[in-house]
Amino acid sequence: MAEKRLRTGSDFTWRDMEVGNIVTEAGNAGLRRTGDWRSRRPITDKEKCNKCGLCWLYCPDAAVKLSEDGYYETDLFYCKGCGICAKVCPRAAITMVEEEEK
Amino acid sequence: MSRRIGLEASFAAAEAARMADVDVIAAYPITPQTHVPERLAEMVADGELNAAYVPVESEHSAMSVCLGAAAVGARTFTATAGPGLEYMHNVLYVAPSMRLPVVMVVVNRALSAPLSIWGDHSDAMAVRDTGWIQVFCQNNQEAFDMTLWAFRVAEDPKVLFPVMVHFDGFHLSHVTEPVILPEQEEVDRFLPRFHYPFALDPDKPMTHGAFGAPDIYSEAKIAQEVAFRKSKKVIIKGLAEFADIFGRHYHPVEPYRTEGAKTLLLTMGSFSETAKIAIDRKKKRGESVGLINLRLWRPFPFQELRRELKKAETIIVFDRCSAFGGPGGAGCSEIRSALYGESEKPRVVSFIGGLGGRDMSVEDFEYVVDRGREIAAVGSEELFATGGIRGEVTAIRG
Structure with missing residues (x-):
């Protein structure tokens, strides 16, 4: 149904x-699939990430998921590209990249 | 044994809601509706009615509470008038599109300005296309009967549309008339307990009122339109069941002494009773006239009206509402639409009057019929004429 x-x-x-x-x-x-609304996608730099989980906490669509290695990954099927994760990341590990530049 | 007692239409409607054993009432007081919620609040406070009375801060909230209450399967009632009805306007659309069978009494009142607390049909006509089933009452007995009937129809699983019961402010709401009240057992037989098939339930989660993107909204509205038109069958069946149990017969379109009449006057609400006396007087003088009382306003009874109207030469439609810049009164334009496809059709003359509590006497209605026939005879292009208003309006063209 x-x-x-x-x-x-x-x-x-x-x-x-x-x-x-x-x-x-x-x-x-x-x-x-809300991911097709997105014009910018988040890219995480694992060198900077300290696995604090603020991106996971703040994502309004629960599109950030904890992966097995302890880092956080964005599920692009849902991510609308709002950029909140990038904004709240205390180590500036997440950058928003224009979709056409991928 | 039924009882015959003196009641205002407001108290009669409140009594109908009590006998229907409503679960939730959410209303905000506004003249001339005030006595309806006042009486119900009293009944709840005195333990005569086991219901939740929600004293909201506005009509917008009143209707919003009603939506929520109906969505969990509560038998839900409210009442309003004039500006209150307009204040809940955008919420009105939600009830039928979500198929929530709320019953609402509308005590018809004029709209400002000038500020008027008195009766006319401007409020009803402004909510014409909201998707509610709508009926008009001629007297206090009908205010009781139609309110009771409204629950029966609204809650039918084949309908699940909200119903507005209109009756005229002050002319009915504040006038005491004899009203026959049935036995509770008869009411229970007519109106079984309400089982809303889509009641919200934490154990069976579902979504009411979901977002409708452009790829689905049109289909949703057409599905609603088709279902709404189909509800007319149950509306008529409900009236027949009402007659079986209570012995009073109502119909979507009610002809009065129309047999062979060349001129038909069409009215809605309490003025129909006054107009009937005018028809009686004219009949006595040998004039070929009759009256149509239009009870069902939505869904509009096109077929029934055509059957009654098409043999007449002249139809005079009396509207208690201005439709500024439109094709005469709001009721009249519907009648014209109903007849447009007929190869031989009567001339339809629009009259506007009875605005903001202005009374229409029997003599006024005799004048309306006389003047209407004159206008029809000369084939005037007048879009509307007035009845009972000082300084006649003539030759208004679009």
Whole structure:
């Protein structure tokens, strides 16, 4: 159902709408690729990073995840490129790079 | 045994909400609606009604509370009037689009300026397209009956749309008339307990009121439109069930002595009763006239109206509301739309009057019919004429 809801191509008509546009399954925001809103992406310099986790704490989309080596990685499927992580990083380890320059 | 007692329309509507055993009332007092929430607050305080009464700080909040209450499956009631209805305007759209079956009494009041606390239909017409089922009442009995009926229809799983019950400020809200109150057992038979199929529940999480991006908004609105039009079947079925249990018969469009009538006067609300006396007088003089009381305002009863109107030569529509710069009164423009596709159609004449509490007497309605026939006979391009207003308006063109 959740996948059907995200499908808004030509075969999804008004007849497929739930009564009152209710989303009957919880947690399906996770299926929404918000990463394609991004114009700038965060790049972390591991040389500077001291694994303090402020980027993880401040990310408004919970797009920063703790990886096995103890560093923090950005999940680009969700990251909207807001730049808060770069702003709060006390060691300036995160820089925002224009997407077209990648 | 039913009881027949003297009640204002406001108290009658409050009594209907009590007998419907509402769970939540959220309302802000505004003249001339005040007696409705006052009475309900009294009932809750005195233990006559087991409900949550939420004394909000505005009508905007009143409707917002109603949305939340309905979303958890509470039987929800509110009441407002005139400027209060406009103050909740943007929240009004949310109830039908989220399919939340709130019932609201609107005690019709004029809009400023000049400041007026008295009755007309400007408030109702301004919320015409919000997606609420809307009915008008002619008297205090109907204020009780339509309020009760509103819960039955709103909560039907095939409907799940909110309902506005309109009755005229002061002309009904503050006038005492005999009202027949049914037995609680009869009410319970007519109105089963409310089970909202999409009630918010922490054990079954779901999302109400989600964001609608451009790729889905249009589909959402068309789905709403189709469902809303389909609700007319249940509206009519609900009226038939009401008649079965309580013995009073109501219809979306109510003809009064229209058989073979060449001229039909169309009115809404309490003025229909006054206009009926004018029709009686004219019938007695042998004039070919009749009256249509339009009860159901939304969804608009196109088919029923066409059936009643198309054989007449002249339709005179009396609106208690200005539609500035528009095609006559708001009601009139709907009637014209309903008839436009007919190959042979009556001439439709728009009258505006009864504004801001101005009374319309039986003689005033006799004048409206006479003048309406004159305008129709000369084929005037007048977009509207006035009734009961000093200094006649003539030859207003678009």
